[in-house]
Amino acid sequence: MNVQAQITHSAAPVGLLNLESFELSQRIAKMLSSSTLVPEQYRATTKVKAGKDNFGNWIYKDEPNPNGLANCVIALNMANRMGADPLMVMQNLYLIEGRPAWSSQFIMASINNSGRFSALRFDIVDLGEKEVEYSTTEWSNGRKNTVVKTIKIHDISCVAHAIERETGERIESSKITIEMAVKEGWFTKNGSKWQTMPEQMLRYRAASFFGRVYAPELLMGLRSADEEQDRIIDVTPAAEQAATATSVNQFDFKQLKRDILTAKSPDQLQKLEIFIEEHSNEDEQKELVKLMQAQINKLTVVAEEPNAKKPEPQIEATSTAAAVEEKPKRTVKKTIEEEPEKYQSLLSDLIERAKNAKTEKEATVLTKYTNSWSAEQRAPLHDAIKNRIAELNVDQPVDDEKPLLEQIQEAPSIEVLDELLKQARRFTGEKGHIHMTAWSARKEFLNQGDIFDSLDAEQQEDNLTLCGQIVKSIQACKTQEEINKIFEDPKLSELIPEEQALVNAAADRREAEITG
Incomplete structure (x- = not known):
């Protein structure tokens, strides 16, 4: 009887809805928050700048992070619901303006490991050079103006596809193109990787669109970090x-x-x-x-x-007399x-x-x-x-x-x-x-x-x-x-x-x- 009770107690899952699961989550989260392998937002302490040394290098000091333990508990709960490793979830979950988002690699890995589809593949088509018109917001004399500009691009399209194992049907994502990236504002923002590695960004975005349409439960309704960043820039141009x-x-x-x-x-x-x-x-x-x-x-x-x-020492007496x-x-x-x-x-x-x-x-x-x-x-x-x-x-x-x-x-x-x-x-x-x-x-x-x-x-x-x-x-x-x-x-x-x-x-x- 005692052995059976012990086995039942040890099998309590990680969660937030009952006392045993919550206590277990806290114990695991406390251990993880003390590790240096987890990202900084999950750690019990964070490093903050405390000035510079004599050589101009920054000196850092440790300060308590009141959000570290709570973030670990939430990450554990998400990992438990997804059936994924907690450390993998922590390493691939980004916080952008208070909203969690997945890395693009994690989205592709989740789709490939779900067992519902074959491995994701991508069809890349070269569409040649073209000129694309896009709208942007500019400020002049404190007023916001919408300006239409034209940019010359080398257009490429990408479609993510896989075979659904249950039906054997080929399913595809929406077509993603460089022209779409320009019109949506992804391509023209400062520091955009769409300009330096366009094919890689096309694959990442196509995979994200595929997952949101055919397997949203795998992503728990979250977008990719790149999408979340692009959306923030799009909705707040006026403030910036x-x-x-x-x-x-x-x-x-x-x-x-x-x-x-x-x-x-x-x-x-x-x-x-x-x-x-x-x-x-x-x-x-x-x-x-x-x-x-x-x-x-x-x-x-x-x-x-x-x-x-500066007075000369030899004429000290003369200087004194002149001063009098x-x-x-x-x-x-x-x-x-x-x-x-x-x-x-x-x-x-x-x-x-x-x-x-x-x-x-x-x-x-x-x-x-x-x-x-x-x-x-x-x-x-x-x-x-x-x-x-x-x-x-x-x-x-x-x-x-x-x-x-x-x-x-x-x-x-x-x-x-x-x-x-x-x-x-x-x-x-x-x-x-x-x-x-x-x-x-x-x-x-x-x-x-x-x-x-x-x-x-x-x-x-x-x-x-x-x-x-x-x-x-x-x-x-x-x-x-x-x-x-x-x-x-x-x-x-x-x-x-x-x-x-x-x-x-x-x-x-x-x-x-x-x-x-």
């Missing part, structure tokens, strides 16, 4: 193109301009050359090149001046009134940054660059800041008249996007997948904007630290000579023009206080 257009046309120019102005050495400027060359707007590119050349000349002169002015007779002269400061072109350029840049500010703090912090300006000169910037703050404080309701997909793709913030998530989850099937994919793409884009903003704020804080120290030192000066000595410090050359204006204004105020 909008992200590209926004980052390249609006953000990159300002960011590159700030990077050039804050560079502390010619080497740092040389690293920015590749980004300037890839900039899409020719006028902005010319302006960046001109600005970078001026900054290189400035840094080169600053680097040479300390060596030219002649007061050191402070660096000549140029006020903003003396440089109207510089004022207009800086004002335009600050107004543009105010209009694009995402928070009230980001808008108001721009006033720190105008301490040396008159009230009349500050007025245009203050008006722009007030208008932007008013826009940010207005709670813009979601336009219910627009389709939900458009609302997701045009969501202005993560908060609005989270509100739309509840509506997107109401859809099921293909429509639900399209909405969730668009939601994920938009959220990733908005998160990237937050990252850039935080990086920009940190960079400004670093620069303001040095500027603040110099201003504080000037405010503590008791004589004109102490102020002049501060202006001889080579650190002043590290400040950007706006911060140099702050230092000059602080010196003027302190000089007025000293002289009464």
